[in-house]
Amino acid sequence: MADDAELLALSVQLGQALLERQWVLALAESCTGGWVAQSITAIPGSSAWFDRGFVTYSNLAKEQMLGVSASTLEHYGAVSTATAQEMAAGSLAHSAADISAAITGIAGPDGGSAQKPVGTICFGWAHKNGYIMTQQMVFSGDREAVRRQSVKTSLNGLLQLTLNTDL
8 A cells, every 4th residue: 555655664764864863752552552653663663763652541550651640531531642752751751762753533433522622632742851732633544544633643743853963
């Protein structure tokens, strides 16, 4: 598929940029179920710049594996930039990585609400120096399309973070 080639190309670019910076990556994924990690580990030699991925689909997994606070989940919900931010920070705290990305959202076809419709995805990107950026998007399409767009957005955000010369 052309989209898979696009994700592979983004992963290759990301890997080259991480190698140049001598940075290592960790991921925290929920609705994508490890798809970003799969895209990255499809690259031979990615072990030089990819440490680990956390697939934290349940709230309990987010709390136990990443240290997301129960109060954040209760107040903002699993699908929120606050949760994505804590997921990104937690993946750094529980790894040997320099940067991280987190994804949490509602891929559908069910689970949406008026406030958070199907396709609502929250992202977090973090650097070990304390820099964190979050973003919320609403994607259209079926479950696979929403998840694929989420993977692409995550990889693009990581690439931008890696190319940021201020870090």
